[in-house]
Amino acid sequence: MKYYTVVIPTTKNVVGISDIIIEDPLVSSVICENNSLEALPISGQYDSFVKSPTGVIEKITGNPSYRIDITSKIQQGNSWQLAIAIAHILHNNKLLSFSNEENLISNNNVSVIWASGTINTNLDVKGINYLDNKVKKSITFFRQCVQKNIIVKIIISHENKDYFHKILDSDQFLKDAILKKQIIFISVKNLKNFFEKNLKLSIHNIQNNSLNFFSKIRKYLKPIIFSFCFLFVILQAYNIWQVITPLAKLKAEENHRILLTNLSEYRQGKLSQRIGAYFFDYFQQIEANKLNNQVTLNFLPYSKESNLRKICMKKEMSFYIDCGLNVEATNVGNDKVFLWMLRYTDDQFLSDEKFKSVIVNPELINGMIQSKETISIDIKERKKPSVLFFVYGNKFDNKIRKWLLNLSKRKSLLNSTVKRIKTLGYGFSVKKINHVSIIKDVY
DSSP states (O other): OOEEEEEEEOSSOEEEEEEEEEOOTTSOOEEEETTOSSBOTTHHHHHHHHSTTTOSHHHHHSOOOEEEEESSOOOSOSTTHHHHHHHHHHHHTTOBOOOOSSOSOSOSSEEEEEEEOEEOTTOBEEOOSOHHHHHHHHHHHHHHHHHTTOOEEEEEEGGGHHHHHHHHHTOHHHHHHHHTTSEEEEEESBHHHHHHHHSOOOHHHHHHHHOOHHHHHHHHHHHHHHHHHHHHHHHHHHHHHHHHHHHHHHHHTTOHHHHHHHHHHHTTSOHHHHHHHHHHHHHHHHHHHHHHHHEEEEEEEEOSSTTTTTTOOOBTTBOOTTSEEEEEEEEOSSSOEEEEEEEEEOTTTTTOTTOOSOOEEEEEEEEEEOTTOEEEEEEOSTTSOEEEEEEEESSOOHHHHHHHHHHHHOGGGHHHHHHHHHHTTOEEEEEEEOTTOBEEEOO
């Protein structure tokens, strides 16, 4: 089996190829110098030269990513394309012998391919500039090869053929070596034709033999993953919709008991049920926030006694204990709103922050406030600790009144009542007035 060493001529020196490694298809191809950790500036051009659809190497070998090491730097230009392409094809067919930094010809039983040119997507070989400088910098290398009886094949584009013959006229050594067939000059129009005619290799066969399973499906991988993700999202959206729809129906039918039971189960259930419950709660919270913003509460202390009128003014969130108290509820929105208010008093309120005592003297009112209108509520017996529980809705619901009446009998229902009201999308506000008449938010 005949092996080849491929070298790349530049205007400074002759560069050898010291290694070619197939890399992960998901990373970019790079060119490095002698196994260093730093990619050379031409690595971006090399990656485009390798990877389909811009490049040609992947189309030939089936591999989309490589690391290639060379014996010295190539900083710019594209004339390395022809030599690199030949090296890849030979490497893929296990016919390439690598160079090393000290000696470009590490195996004397080889033929050397000296190639310079660019390649297009049809594998046509195009001409280059500075061919005379590259040949001049390679004369010493050619002499070493002739001394070792190593055949050198100079491969350039057919477009540079006449220019190369002019160079021969000025270099007797090169002319004699070609006459003695120690150096063989080949001008090439197409890389595929070169391999079939001169090296008896079919690029078509190389490509078919080297394609692996991944490279065959690689171009379909992204659409497959996208389709899978899309179908997964659609399926999950359908499952979530199947959860939310009956919940919304239960709310519309005001079947609150079953609605609250189902929500409690869904919050601990399967993924689609948990997500469905989350979205239901989220949209209910939006509705509740809208209602909370629609109603403003204004606490106004007052007195009918002339000597108290001047001091019956609210200072921050407190007022004088002997003053009366009106609560103005204003609907600042464009739609009517229904309001419920529960007031209860408890002499043990301050010593029992967890609301465990029995509540006495409940007071419950409800009504409708039209858009831009205000109602006034007179708070009686304000000297006793009191709790004001306001609920807002966009329609009348008799269950709200029932829940508030139950709360007035059993203070321990406060947290569960708040949870119910939030879950059903009602707005609410809970205020506390203590024994020194300080108004304070509870929730």
